[in-house]
Amino acid sequence: MELLGNVIFGFSVALSLQNLLYCFIGVLVGTLIGVLPGIGPMATIAMLMPLTFNVPPVAALIMLAGIYYGAMYGGSTTSILVNLPGETASVVTCIDGYQMARQGRAGAALAIAAIGSFFAGTVCTLLIALFGPPLAEIALKFGSPEYFSLMLMGLVAAAVLAHGDMVKSLAMVVMGLLLGIVGADVNSGIKRFSFGVYELADGIGVVVIAVGVFAVGEIISNLSDPEERQVFTSKVTNLFPTKEDLKQSFGAIVRGTAVGAFFGVLPGTTPAIASFSSYMVEKKLAKDPSRFGRGAIEGVAGPESANNADAQCKFIPMLTLGIPASGTMALMLGALMIYGITPGPGVMTEKPDLFWGLIASMWIGNVMLVVLNLPLVGMWVSLLKVPYRLLFPAIMLFSAIGIYSVNNSSFDIYLMAVFGILGIVWRMLECSPVPMMLGFVLGPMVEENLRRALQVSRGDPSVFVTRPISLGFIVATVLILIVMVLPAVRKRRGDITD
Amino acid sequence: MKKIAKSLFTIVLVFAAAVCSGMAAAQSYPSKPLRLIIPFPPGGSNDIVGRLIATKLTERLGKQVVADNRGGAGGVIGTEIAAKSEPDGHTLLIVSSAYAINTSLYKLPYDPIKAFTPVAKLGTGPNVLTVFPGLPVNSVKDLIALAKEKAGKLNFAAAGVGSFQHLGTELFRMLAGIDIAIVQFKGGGPAMIDVIGGHTHATLGSLIQFMPHIKSGKLKALGTGGSKRSVVLPDVPTIAEAGVPGYEANNWWGILAPAGTPPSIVGRLHKELSVILSLAEIQKRFLDQGAEVDEMGPAEFGPFIAAEMAKWARVVKEGNIKAE
Numbered sequence: 001m002e003l004l005g006n007v008i009f010g011f012s013v014a015l016s017l018q019n020l021l022y023c024f025i026g027v028l029v030g031t032l033i034g035v036l037p038g039i040g041p042m043a044t045i046a047m048l049m050p051l052t053f054n055v056p057p058v059a060a061l062i063m064l065a066g067i068y069y070g071a072m073y074g075g076s077t078t079s080i081l082v083n084l085p086g087e088t089a090s091v092v093t094c095i096d097g098y099q100m101a102r103q104g105r106a107g108a109a110l111a112i113a114a115i116g117s118f119f120a121g122t123v124c125t126l127l128i129a130l131f132g133p134p135l136a137e138i139a140l141k142f143g144s145p146e147y148f149s150l151m152l153m154g155l156v157a158a159a160v161l162a163h164g165d166m167v168k169s170l171a172m173v174v175m176g177l178l179l180g181i182v183g184a185d186v187n188s189g190i191k192r193f194s195f196g197v198y199e200l201a202d203g204i205g206v207v208v209i210a211v212g213v214f215a216v217g218e219i220i221s222n223l224s225d226p227e228e229r230q231v232f233t234s235k236v237t238n239l240f241p242t243k244e245d246l247k248q249s250f251g252a253i254v255r256g257t258a259v260g261a262f263f264g265v266l267p268g269t270t271p272a273i274a275s276f277s278s279y280m281v282e283k284k285l286a287k288d289p290s291r292f293g294r295g296a297i298e299g300v301a302g303p304e305s306a307n308n309a310d311a312q313c314k315f316i317p318m319l320t321l322g323i324p325a326s327g328t329m330a331l332m333l334g335a336l337m338i339y340g341i342t343p344g345p346g347v348m349t350e351k352p353d354l355f356w357g358l359i360a361s362m363w364i365g366n367v368m369l370v371v372l373n374l375p376l377v378g379m380w381v382s383l384l385k386v387p388y389r390l391l392f393p394a395i396m397l398f399s400a401i402g403i404y405s406v407n408n409s410s411f412d413i414y415l416m417a418v419f420g421i422l423g424i425v426w427r428m429l430e431c432s433p434v435p436m437m438l439g440f441v442l443g444p445m446v447e448e449n450l451r452r453a454l455q456v457s458r459g460d461p462s463v464f465v466t467r468p469i470s471l472g473f474i475v476a477t478v479l480i481l482i483v484m485v486l487p488a489v490r491k492r493r494g495d496i497t498d
Numbered sequence: 499m500k501k502i503a504k505s506l507f508t509i510v511l512v513f514a515a516a517v518c519s520g521m522a523a524a525q526s527y528p529s530k531p532l533r534l535i536i537p538f539p540p541g542g543s544n545d546i547v548g549r550l551i552a553t554k555l556t557e558r559l560g561k562q563v564v565a566d567n568r569g570g571a572g573g574v575i576g577t578e579i580a581a582k583s584e585p586d587g588h589t590l591l592i593v594s595s596a597y598a599i600n601t602s603l604y605k606l607p608y609d610p611i612k613a614f615t616p617v618a619k620l621g622t623g624p625n626v627l628t629v630f631p632g633l634p635v636n637s638v639k640d641l642i643a644l645a646k647e648k649a650g651k652l653n654f655a656a657a658g659v660g661s662f663q664h665l666g667t668e669l670f671r672m673l674a675g676i677d678i679a680i681v682q683f684k685g686g687g688p689a690m691i692d693v694i695g696g697h698t699h700a701t702l703g704s705l706i707q708f709m710p711h712i713k714s715g716k717l718k719a720l721g722t723g724g725s726k727r728s729v730v731l732p733d734v735p736t737i738a739e740a741g742v743p744g745y746e747a748n749n750w751w752g753i754l755a756p757a758g759t760p761p762s763i764v765g766r767l768h769k770e771l772s773v774i775l776s777l778a779e780i781q782k783r784f785l786d787q788g789a790e791v792d793e794m795g796p797a798e799f800g801p802f803i804a805a806e807m808a809k810w811a812r813v814v815k816e817g818n819i820k821a822e
Contacts, residue, residue, distance in 0.1 A: 043567075046540030050549055143697030186684050189659025189821035198578070198607070201571035267691050322710040323694065324687050334546070337706065337786060346714060407539065408568055409575075448684065455681055456653050456698065 007129060010356030014364055019059050019357065026063035027365045030070020031372060034086050035078055037211050037402035041071040042328045049335055057339035058354050062361040064332055065315070069121065069362065072271070072311045073369045076113040076304050077380055080106055082395050084215035089271035089307035091210045091437050092279045096292060096299030098218075106381045107239035109300050112249050114373040115241075116305035120257040121366035124312035127261060128319070129359055133348075135313075136320040139265045144453035145463050147268050149473035151446045154273065156477050157280050158438045169435045172426070176439025179204060180447075187451045199411040206272070207406060209440060211399050212416040213433045217423025219392050239378055241297070249301035252282050256305030263306075264313025267325035271310045272441050278306035293432070312362060319347060319355060527587055527763050531562040534753075535583075535591045537576025539569035543623060543704070543787065547751045548592040550783055551620065554774040563590075572600055572660065574607070581608035585758035587767065590617065595662045595749045598806035602814040603660045603821045610807070614754040617764055618771045619794035619802060621784050623749040624730075625666055625723035627737055628708050629700040630693050631715060638721045638740035641700065645676035652678045655689035655701040660821040663689070663703045665810055666723060666747035668817040670702065673742045693717065704749060705730060706788030723747040730788050750792065750806075752799055768795050 013019065033044050045064050052060035075087030080097035093113065100109040127135070142150075158173050182193045183203025194200035241249070256278040263274035282302040283292045292299050317323040324330035341351055348355045383391075403412045426433055457463040465471050532555070536548040545567065552565040568576030573596045583589035591614065601610045627638065635641045645652050654671075656664040659682055667680055683689035686703045693701045694716045705728060711717040712731070721737035722728045725746050737745045753771065755764060774780055775793045784791050794802060813819070 043540045046545060050553065140691070140695040143692060143695055184659070184821070186658060187682050189682075189819075191821075198571040198575050201574070268688065321694075321716070322714065323691050327687075330687050333710075334706075334787075337710070340786075407570055408566065409570065452681055452683075455679065458679075 003129065006352070006356050007360065009352065010129075010358075010360030011364075013058060013353050013357030014062065014360035018056075019062055019361060020364070022055070022059040022063040023066050023361045023365050024368055026066020027070035027073075027368050027372065030067040030072075031074035031369065033067070034071035034074020034076075034090075037078065037084055037086050037207060037215070037399055040087060040207075040328075040406070041068045042326075042331065043405065044071075045328060045331050045335075049331065052335070057336070057341060058357050060335065060339065061332065061354065061358055062365075064335060065358060065362060066365045068328055068332075069308065069311045069365065070369060072308045073114065073117050073373055075307070076117075076300075077110065079214075080109045080113065080300070081380055081384060082215065082391070083218040084395055084399060085207075085210045087271075087307075088206050088210060088441075089275045089303075089310070091214065091272060092275040092303040092434075093300055094214050095279070095434055096294075096296045099293065099295035100297065100300065101384070103295050105295065105297075106384060107377050108241040108245050108297065110377045110380060111239070111374060112241050112245060112297055112301045113304040114370050114377075116249065116253040116256060116301045117308035118366050118370045119253050120260055120305040120309035121312055121369075122363060123257050124261055124264070124309050125359055125363045125366070127313065128316055128362075129356075132316050133320045135265050136317045136323070139267060139317055140321070140323075141469060142266055142268065143467075144449045144456060145467050145470040146473070147266075148446060148449035148453050149464055149470040149477070150266075151273075151442050151449065153473050153477040153480065154277060154280075155439070155442050155446060157277075157284075157480055158435055158442075165430070168429075168431045172431050172433065172436040173439040176436035176441075177443035179209065179436070180440045180443035186448050187455070197411075199409060199415075203444070204415065205403075205406060205412060206437075206441065208403055208412050208415050209419050210437065211403060212419025213423035213426070213436075215395060215399050216416060216420025217427060217433075219395060220420060220424045221427055222388070223392070239381060245297050249297050251285075252278075252298035252302035253305045255281055255285075256302035257309045259302075260306035260309025261313045264310035264325075265316050267317050267323055268445075269310075270326070270441065271307045272437075274310035275303035275307040276438050276441065278302040293434075315358075315362075319358070322347075527766060528559050528561045530588060531564055532559065532588050532590065533564050533566050533583075535576050535580045535589065536565055536567045537569065537573035537580075537591065537593070538567065540567050543706075543749065543789075544573075544592055544594050544751065546787060547620060547784075547789075550780065551592070551753070551771070551774065554777070554780065555770060558770040558774065572596055572604070574600060574604060578607045580754070581613040581756060583756050585615075585756040585760075587755060587759050587763035589756060590767070591754045591756075592620075592751060593754055594751050595806065595810075597754075598803055599660060599662065599665055599810045599814075601807050602811040603819070611804075613757055615757050615759055615764060616796045616799035616803065617753040617755050618768045618796065619750060619752040619792060619799045620771070620775065621751050621789050622724070622792040623751070623787070623789040624705050624728045625663070625702055625747055625749065626705045626708055626712070626728075626731065626734065627670070627700065627702045627720045627723070628693065628712065628717040629720060630696045630698075631718045632696055633699050633718075635720070636718075638735075638737055638742060641720060642674045642676055642741060645674070645678055649677040650679065652676075652700065653681050653698040654678050655692050655698040656680050656682055657686040657689050657703065658682055658684060660819065661686075662747075662749055663701070665813050665817075665819070667702050668819065669747055669813050670737065670742065670745060672813065672816055673745050690717075702747075704788065709788055728788075729790065730785070752794070752803075764796055 075090035076093045078084040078086045079090040079093040080101050083094050083098040085091045085094055097109045184191050184201055191201055259278040260274045263269045282298045283289050314325040314329055317325050318329045324333050400413050403416050534552045536545050538544045549565045552563040555563040568579050580591035635644055654667050656667050681698050689701050692698045708717055712719045719734045721735055721740040772793055775791045781791050
């Protein structure tokens with residue numbers, strides 16, 4: 001029972017008054033920046049890090065980690081309430097979460113997001129404690145061919161996201177792929193579709209698109225239809241999920257956690273990929289997929305669990321191998337080294353207080369987040385009663401501040417406005433922006449890894465089927481294609497009007 | 499009556515304030531908060547060094563020095579903003595080797611030679627050449643021999659076209675006379691992970707980033723990029739002494755001010771910076787980052803930048819590297 005001893009030791013570290021305080025500050029700051037669009041954990045940690053140099057390393061790291069996973073909790077709040085994704089990973093939550101809010105079930109959506117995140121956080125804390133090092137070793141087996149095949153599978157599965165017209169969905173995926181091309185090409189350095197504009201040299205920010213299309217587009221559309229607003233506030237029903245809600249969400253939370261943990265261990269993926277994947281899984285498994293996009297609670301429970309699981313499991317490669325899975329993790333790695341700690345397999349044995357203390361604090365942080373978020377649900381929901389003439393300008397203001405703060409660039413605000421207009425055009429044409437977002441997130445990764453894999457194999461495409469992990473994903477992709485195409489063909493034969 | 503008295507009072511106040519501020523400006527610099535433009539997003543080495551210097555400059559100058567991240571386009575956006583700022587000593591720019599490299603890669607919206615006046619060089623960040631431990635080499639000479647034996651077969655991971663790691667690798671390829679493929683990644687982190695996983699063979703990058711993996715044996719260090727051995731890795735030879743004479747590729751950081759900034763202000767800033775760089779605390783902070791304090795004044799820093807520009811221009815030209 002060495003593990004039990006370690007866990008108890010971890011809690012003894014994390015439960016000290018000082019560490020509890022820093023953990024609380026971390027998750028509180030995280031929740032706040034999660035609520036604000038644009039400003040993400042990375043910029044916050046970079047700016048707060050110098051302040052932590054006088055704090056003991058364990059406390060500092062506990063706080064920085066709290067900011068990171070706290071942001072994942074906060075990100076869902078504005079997605080659900082006002083269709084404003086606070087973080088990239090919360091884009092998916094907008095789809096069904098916002099619809100739930102429109103039906104007066106914002107409280108249930110917020111609560112299930114918090115419950116799902118808590119479950120995922122708990123499972124992943126255990127996962128890190130039990131299987132951290134071996135999982136990280138497996139993640140290292142992923143090279144460019146594996147990432148390509150995995151992302152390809154995601155792109156093909158995107159067809160599941162189709163809501164209504166299949167052709168329109170495919171067109172929107174392609175739109176996302178095209179938008180993803182903008183900026184300097186990684187392999188050649190050539191700038192594509194940047195039109196000599198330096199602000200476009202690094203591509204379009206995903207938050208800019210998400211906030212523009214979802215939040216700004218939603219505001220314009222609401223303004224054009226004042227009737228809708230009445231429905232929205234008049235029937236705020238139960239604040240907490242019903243028994244039925246919980247029953248429906250349970251499977252989604254478990255599956256979301258599994259999906260998130262898988263992507264979390266892989267260094268080369270972003271949380272948005274985990275939440276998108278979880279949404280696709282839920283929609284595919286649902287008895288009645290047509291409920292999705294109209295306020296299905298699984299569409300909130302799954303992705304919210306997934307993005308929190310992903311955030312938490314990103315600590316596995318960082319803590320056990322010293323490999324930063326994201327920019328934020330690279331920063332924390334830097335912080336560790338400033339405190340004189342060399343990350344890597346040695347951390348567990350050389351600095352057990354840090355390793356186990358941090359893991360225990362993550363679980364405590366998750367408890368704090370639930371305690372912090374559940375009572376807030378009532379307050380958030382009452383925000384919806386704020387008249388639109390006040391709420392709209394406030395949303396616009398916070399969106400603009402958030403977007404500006406990413407790069408301190410006013411260009412991004414103009415770009416957000418452009419995407420707001422595009423968002424309303426797509427809405428009028430009844431084209432869902434969700435497949436576009438997926439194309440935008442996955443497209444550049446598919447291209448980059450495909451070209452890199454081929455460069456390393458000197459142009460030999462067999463590399464995708466001779467490497468076992470990659471082959472597995474390719475086979476799965478083909479199976480998904482078959483499963484998807486067959487019923488569509490059968491259906492078309494049976495009922496042409498459908 | 500009350501109204502008139504109030505407006506009169508306001509006029510007197512405004513006038514007094516104007517006189518005072520005018521006198522202050524003539525008497526002492528700085529007269530208002532300073533802005534240190536960091537032309538990269540938060541988190542990178544420029545950001546870390548920049549924020550450190552900004553904090554200390556605030557203490558020395560008695561006015562707030564605000565670190566202002568203006569990232570994008572490999573540093574070009576922030577540099578352009580600095581180039582177009584008022585040359586009154588209240589806007590400063592932190593630059594790194596990317597500043598010298600960009601000259602030969604991009605059509606720039608500023609004149610890299612005439613737009614700025616050098617203030618001080620701050621430090622040097624050495625690079626290290628590492629390989630996947632499964633590769634049967636133990637020295638730079640071994641690696642070159644293997645690359646010659648398997649011409650065109652070895653893959654070097656780099657952090658993106660035109661990145662410092664890319665040009666440092668290109669310089670290595672040119673001087674060693676070997677045929678290798680340079681595989682690009684989005685940043686130094688992903689490139690390093692790929693080599694640790696054994697998917698690509700070797701990579702050259704910042705010492706601080708590779709350090710934990712060199713210690714844990716996940717990467718094998720063959721040589722460092724400086725002109726002398728790194729104090730952080732004293733057992734590892736420089737690439738130059740290990741078989742590629744003339745090789746030198748270091749990252750560095752320095753402060754520039756917009757051209758036209760009065761020499762007296764540049765002198766004052768340099769004085770304060772050299773005091774800051776001599777602090778034991780700052781030197782330790784640099785070492786923590788795998789870097790070393792390497793101070794130069796305006797007279798030396800200018801020619802140093804010119805030499806760096808010439809060196810990388812040659813590599814870009816001979817390596818036929820294009821980024822636009």
